[in-house]
Each structure stands twice: as structure tokens, then as C-alpha cells.
Amino acid sequence: MSALFSKKIGYFFISTCISLGAYTIASAETDAINLTETESTKKNPGQYSTFLAYFENDLFADTDQYYTNAVKFSWLTKDLREYRQVLPKWLMPTTRLAPRVTPSAEEEPVALYNVAFSLGQDIYTPDNIASSTLLDNERPYAGWLYGGLALHRKTVIHLDTFELSVGIIGPSALGEESQNSVHRYRNIDEANGWDHQLHDEVGFLLTWQRHSRMASTEKKNGFCADFIPHYGVTLGNVLSTLNAGAESRIGYRIPKDFGTSLIRPGSILSDPFLGAEDSNSMFFGFHFFLGLDGRAVGQNIFLDGNTWEDSHSVNKKNFVMDAYGGFAVHYRCFKITYTHVWRSKEFNAQDKPQLFGSLSLRYTF
16 A cells, blocks of 8 residues: 555545534534433443453554554443442552542532453564564564553543553563464464564553543434544653544444544543443444544654663654544444554654554443
């Protein structure tokens, strides 16, 4: 795929997302069914937990390079009135340090809370995986194996997420074993340059994100559309970024959640406000979506190299954008989502943007 064609895909996503968002706002007519913050006080907490499984790979774009594979598993508790229903008492003073997700007296009637636990692995490789020599201008080999704990505060309109992720980068992250085991199973040539991967280093991330259902319309025939902007900050030796973006959705019986979940910090979004008690989630539905996320990048260990040791590195781009689109289908406890992502160049020597796919499954129980 040529660089020009990749740019056209990105421009198409951008223009279509903006147009769909404008349409959603304009179509919020008087016959739309919309909940307000006050009305949410009449609802009881959802009584269902949520399990999420994610798989992201560039094989969906017929490539094997850069951000080449990631898996993640998350468990989200049922809706809570306070975090102490799940977390141990000794941890509660620490949760009060998390910004904008801590319960307060005035928010108690309208806010609900969740705790999420995650386990994941990301794998990064250069374009040329056949070479066993160090490729100076190519992306470094790297693996990232991590666990995460996230706190969610949500109303009908807003979702605030604070997430701590801790893990290991380097050989102990088992990136080489994971990639080459799959390649051997599929009878594909193995990646030969893992001897030059980043060194072992403990990594951590602190992330805060806000997603808002700013405009939504739901007609009596089940037609739905919404527009969900987001913004946030991530700090840590793995990544340090400021990000902002938006997503537009249109379809039939869209769940009352906060958009599409991808494997990125603070992005566990597929939890309806009332869990499986959300009326739209109880029946068959589908929707299409388009979204954007732009990031100002201060630190990216997967490009900058190890923090405390000399390692392979490249000159990164300080602004990266994702444009994505796809579709989701849900019925009662299950929701399956496919997302195709266009990511702009992440480092100076990268010859073209990257395309990859994301497949996720949500099970509410």
C-alpha cells in the first residue's frame, strides 16, 4: 500500500468522523430519548460484571511490522456505590489520591463506580524481521508485559478513568517467545533480530482519561447516534502523552457505554452505565463507528530506548494520530467489535503510516 493511499485513508476517516459528529448533534430532536444526570438517580447500580478480551495485530492489514501484536484481558466489576465494596480497606487512602474518580458526598446520588483489573502483552518489531543484525534506522524490538488496576467514576454523561499499569519491558516480557511460537505454529518465517531488543526494565504508567457522551439521540424505532469526545494524560517511563479525540457512532440499539475500547491506556469503555440492565444491551443491536485520537508524545520507551541503559533507539515523532473505524454487534451478554486503525508515522525513518486491526469480545455476566 502506497504512502499516498495511506494518507487518503487517514483524511477519509477525519472528514467522515467530523461529518458524522455534526450530524449527530444536529439530529438530537425533541422526540429523542435522552437520560440526564438527574434522571440517573432513579436507576439502580448494574448487577453484572464484564469480561473483555482484546486482540490487535497488523495481519489484518497483511503486514508484520512495528506495532505487530497485542493481547489484553480485563475484568470489570459490577457497578459499585463505593470502591471499598471490592478493594481492601488498607488500599482506600491511596485511591483518594486518584484525580476525579474519588466519591464525594454531592456526587453520591448520580455517580457509580467500577474497578477494573487487566493483564496484557504488546510486541513491537522493525519492518525487516528477517535480518539478524542491528538495523539502526528501524524500530527497536520490544515486548511489554503488564498488569493494570483502573478506577472508574461514571454518570450517564461522563466516564472518568484513572489507571495504574505496572510491568516489565525486555526479554522477561516474553515478546520473542510469543511471536516466534505463533510464527512456528503458522509455518511463517521467524523474527531473527530479537537479540537486539530493549533490555529488561520495570515500567509503569499513570493514566487519567475522560469520555463524555456530549450528544446522543435515540428514536423510538431503535435508531441511535452519539458523539463522544475524550481527552487525557499519561505519565510514566513507558509513555508520557497528552491526548484528545472523539468518536461518532450510528446504528440500531447502541449500548449506553462510552465508545470503542482499544488496547491503550485508560480505554476500558465497553461497560454500559447499567451493565446488562441497559435496555439496548438486552436485545440484538449493531452500530458503525469512526474515531480519532491525537497524541503529543513526550516519552515513548519503545522508540526512545531504555531509560537507564544504552539501547537501540530511533528519533520519534512528537505528534501521532490514530484514525479508526469499524462495526460492533451485540446480543444480550455478548458484544463483538472489529476496528481498523490507521496510525500516522511514529518515528522519522518510518517510510509510511501503519494499518492494523483490533478485535474485541465483551461478555457481561
